[in-house]
Amino acid sequence: MQNQPPGILESVLKLKEEANRLYQKKSYTAALGVYSKILDNSGTEGNDDVKEFLRTVRSNRAAAHIALGHYAEAVEDLQHVLSSSSSGHNEGSKAPIGSPFATTTRKSYLRLARCFCELGKFDDATKHLDAHRDFVDGMRAPEEDELREKVYRDQQNAAIATEDKTVPLKYVVKIMQSTPTAPIRLYETVPLSLVDTGYPPETASNQFLAKLVMKHDAWLLKQGPLSGGAWKCWSCRKRATGIVHSFASFLNAYVDGKEPEVIDFAQPVCVYWGLCDREARRMMQEEMVLVINPGRRWQIN
Numbered sequence: 001m002q003n004q005p006p007g008i009l010e011s012v013l014k015l016k017e018e019a020n021r022l023y024q025k026k027s028y029t030a031a032l033g034v035y036s037k038i039l040d041n042s043g044t045e046g047n048d049d050v051k052e053f054l055r056t057v058r059s060n061r062a063a064a065h066i067a068l069g070h071y072a073e074a075v076e077d078l079q080h081v082l083s084s085s086s087s088g089h090n091e092g093s094k095a096p097i098g099s100p101f102a103t104t105t106r107k108s109y110l111r112l113a114r115c116f117c118e119l120g121k122f123d124d125a126t127k128h129l130d131a132h133r134d135f136v137d138g139m140r141a142p143e144e145d146e147l148r149e150k151v152y153r154d155q156q157n158a159a160i161a162t163e164d165k166t167v168p169l170k171y172v173v174k175i176m177q178s179t180p181t182a183p184i185r186l187y188e189t190v191p192l193s194l195v196d197t198g199y200p201p202e203t204a205s206n207q208f209l210a211k212l213v214m215k216h217d218a219w220l221l222k223q224g225p226l227s228g229g230a231w232k233c234w235s236c237r238k239r240a241t242g243i244v245h246s247f248a249s250f251l252n253a254y255v256d257g258k259e260p261e262v263i264d265f266a267q268p269v270c271v272y273w274g275l276c277d278r279e280a281r282r283m284m285q286e287e288m289v290l291v292i293n294p295g296r297r298w299q300i301n
């Protein structure tokens, strides 16, 4: 056996070679079994060579876990590898590139980044890629560059997937007229990312509400009682040419297991930005606070 580190039995070294061979042959479960056998039969005592040897075995077992999609198990092994050290080396400390310690540490950072990426923990993935870069003193490594690109791509795709997922939304329009009218109920969908939190992101929510109203405004304007479906101005009762929308938004009802709801207090106005329009906006600003204050979960715009 070449370069046999003192303190390690030849039979154990052979087991490691066997496991590596199985891994190369893509017999990952078998490789995993042999790596585990070595680790299970080794104590925690031993000289630095023994410790270093076991770090490598554990890091290789993590690679087998990764190949099998066991990312959580791999994380556990890799964190163990990175927190264990032989004398003179602590986590993150420098070591001659190419030394067994440096090689195992480098590979472990990269494997850990890969695991976190697969687990959707992109910040953790980037953190370990940065740790890798520090460890090699900023030297460019193709494996690191490839992984960075993968993290970026997967993160983008994850964001798109979240955006695409939607849940049903009740959109209730209460049109203000001198003679009360029944609310108009519309059924829409809302991105999951806006409703699965107790505190909906404000900008995204406002953009969503703006799109919602733009989508239905022209149609709503033609659902009134006058000829051509016009409404009466809420204030002067002339023919309305536009609608002022004020929202009470209950997007986060979803968190309590209820259907998210947006209530639109719609005031038909004779002239946009005319007196009745301005009065509508002023009044709603005051009214909305009264209507909504009792509830904890609310948002208006």
Ligand SMILES: [Zn+2]
Residues within 6 Å of the ligand: 233, 234, 235, 236, 237, 238, 269, 270, 271, 276, 277
């Ligand atoms: Zn008017």
